[in-house]
Amino acid sequence: MDGTPAPRTTQADAEREAVIRVRGLTNRFGPQVVHENLDLDVWRGEVLGVVGGSGTGKSVLMRSIVGLNKPAAGSIEVLGVDVLNGTEADRRRIEKSWGVAFQYGALFSSLTVLQNVLAPMREHLKISERLMQELGELKISLVGLPLTSCSKFPSELSGGMRKRAALARALALDPEIVFLDEPTAGLDPIGAAAYDDLIGELQRALGLTVFMVTHDLDSLYAICDRVAVLAEKRVLVEGPIEDMASVDHPWVREYFTGPRARAASEKGRST
Numbered sequence: 001m002d003g004t005p006a007p008r009t010t011q012a013d014a015e016r017e018a019v020i021r022v023r024g025l026t027n028r029f030g031p032q033v034v035h036e037n038l039d040l041d042v043w044r045g046e047v048l049g050v051v052g053g054s055g056t057g058k059s060v061l062m063r064s065i066v067g068l069n070k071p072a073a074g075s076i077e078v079l080g081v082d083v084l085n086g087t088e089a090d091r092r093r094i095e096k097s098w099g100v101a102f103q104y105g106a107l108f109s110s111l112t113v114l115q116n117v118l119a120p121m122r123e124h125l126k127i128s129e130r131l132m133q134e135l136g137e138l139k140i141s142l143v144g145l146p147l148t149s150c151s152k153f154p155s156e157l158s159g160g161m162r163k164r165a166a167l168a169r170a171l172a173l174d175p176e177i178v179f180l181d182e183p184t185a186g187l188d189p190i191g192a193a194a195y196d197d198l199i200g201e202l203q204r205a206l207g208l209t210v211f212m213v214t215h216d217l218d219s220l221y222a223i224c225d226r227v228a229v230l231a232e233k234r235v236l237v238e239g240p241i242e243d244m245a246s247v248d249h250p251w252v253r254e255y256f257t258g259p260r261a262r263a264a265s266e267k268g269r270s271t
């Protein structure tokens with residue numbers, strides 16, 4: 001026993017729908033084992049915050065789920081589709097049901113904001129150019145960007161605007177699940193809070209499931225329904241953020257009970 005709670009299946013779990021189900025995931029890079037026998041469920045409609053020390057494999061987990069990293073072992077199902085062994089048709093279908101916004105936006109630098117948002121539509125939708133443009137502008141408005149940003153290139157945007165543009169592109173195909181890698185990294189506190197509000201509003205309005213890798217305690221307290229902590233090559237513990245303070249593990253204790261956590265908790269309560 002290592003003092004951390006063992007994963008358990010409760011009646012509430014049985015009644016919820018897992019839109020992402022990861023079982024026995026192992027990821028290795030040469031001799032380095034990043035994940036070993038990792039299990040995780042993500043429930044429909046929740047905002048899950050994925051946290052853990054630097055190098056614990058949060059980004060590798062996200063990349064594995066969206067098929068950008070081939071694990072050494074394990075299974076990953078998204079909306080009932082086997083991501084690792086599904087057919088090409090399954091894969092195309094499932095790719096339409098998620099949107100991904102990477103840490104640094106990862107927009108195409110040679111395309112305008114609107115062209116970036118249209119890129120996934122061009123790949124997956126058979127609709128007229130005019131309708132596509134209208135939908136693209138709608139997504140850009142949805143994330144709070146002015147329509148004047150449509151014709152700008154990523155290099156002409158502020159960091160916060162680039163993150164919003166990346167989110168607009170992630171929403172291009174009306175996904176059920178959105179993956180966000182450190183969405184508030186590099187934003188000032190006001191910009192980060194505004195981005196959190198946006199995610200919360202979109203999640204509620206569109207019924208999204210959000211998988212969010214983050215270091216930002218303010219975001220965790222403000223918008224996450226649950227937290228999954230990566231440590232010791234697996235999901236060490238998962239649950240509501242209020243439960244984390246009582247977990248008997250040095251990193252978890254320090255992260256969730258330190259001064260920054262107390263300040264974020266106070267802020268979360270007052271909003």
Ligand SMILES: Nc1ncnc2c1ncn2[C@@H]1O[C@H](COP(=O)(O)OP(=O)(O)OP(=O)(O)O)[C@@H](O)[C@H]1O
Pocket residue numbers: 029034052053054055056057058059060061
């Ligand atoms: N393509 C790769 N080749 C080799 N090693 C890799 C590769 N991708 C990730 N790693 C290693 O896997 C480990 C986990 O990386 P990952 O980026 O997932 O960490 P993280 O938890 O997201 O960290 P941070 O919080 O610092 O962003 C790191 O040690 C990293 O160097």
